[in-house]
Amino acid sequence: MxxxxxxxxxxxxxxxxxxxxxDGALIALDTNPPIMPGGWVWTLAAVLLLAAGLGAxxxxxxxxxxxxxxxxxxxxxxxxxxxxxxxxIDHVDADLTAGRIDARVARQQLSAIVRRxxxxxxxxxxxxxxxxxLQATALRDPALRPAAEFVAGxxxxxxxxxxxxxxxxxxNGPATVDRALREARQVVRRWL
Numbered sequence: 001m002x003x004x005x006x007x008x009x010x011x012x013x014x015x016x017x018x019x020x021x022x023d024g025a026l027i028a029l030d031t032n033p034p035i036m037p038g039g040w041v042w043t044l045a046a047v048l049l050l051a052a053g054l055g056a057x058x059x060x061x062x063x064x065x066x067x068x069x070x071x072x073x074x075x076x077x078x079x080x081x082x083x084x085x086x087x088x089i090d091h092v093d094a095d096l097t098a099g100r101i102d103a104r105v106a107r108q109q110l111s112a113i114v115r116r117x118x119x120x121x122x123x124x125x126x127x128x129x130x131x132x133x134l135q136a137t138a139l140r141d142p143a144l145r146p147a148a149e150f151v152a153g154x155x156x157x158x159x160x161x162x163x164x165x166x167x168x169x170x171x172n173g174p175a176t177v178d179r180a181l182r183e184a185r186q187v188v189r190r191w192l
Contacts, residue, residue, distance in 0.1 A: 076120075076123075078121060078192070081117065082117070082188055082189070085113055088109075089185055103177045106177055107177065110150075110181065111150070114184050115129075115134075121191055122191075122192075131155050135148045143191070147187050
């Protein structure tokens with residue numbers, strides 16, 4: 001039984017066009033009117049995109065928490081940390097002796113080394129605190145007092161503009177820097 005009607009006529013014309021074009025030829029079928037996705041498709045796409053973003057955010061957050069817990073469980077190598085800080089202090093001393101840095105830069109580097117050591121060894125943020133914040137934290141945590149006193153001792157010298165006369169020659173003299181080197185080593189050696 002042969003099919004009749006408009007659909008059968010359309011299929012017959014497509015088959016005839018395919019035979020005329022040769023084997024393997026593709027014929028574009030146009031639909032009239034073109035099929036356009038409805039609003040539900042765009043809503044579904046937006047929901048899937050949002051779900052993917054939230055999933056990525058959740059996975060990233062879980063990975064960070066897991067890494068933080070692993071760091072907290074890892075025992076602190078205080079001896080290695082202390083040795084590295086003392087080595088950095090020795091490098092500052094060598095650079096100062098060789099004339100590669102001046103007393104002001106040496107004091108700034110010593111302050112950074114002591115802050116970094118205390119911040120890492122104490123599981124705190126001493127290396128990111130201002131002098132006022134460090135002193136306030138030292139009032140609550142007496143272990144930070146030597147570090148806060150060391151940083152405060154060289155604060156004016158560290159931040160005085162070079163050549164402006166804000167820091168006297170006595171403050172920038174070799175005796176002051178030698179004392180700062182000794183104090184920095186003491187803070188690191190005596191830490192807990």
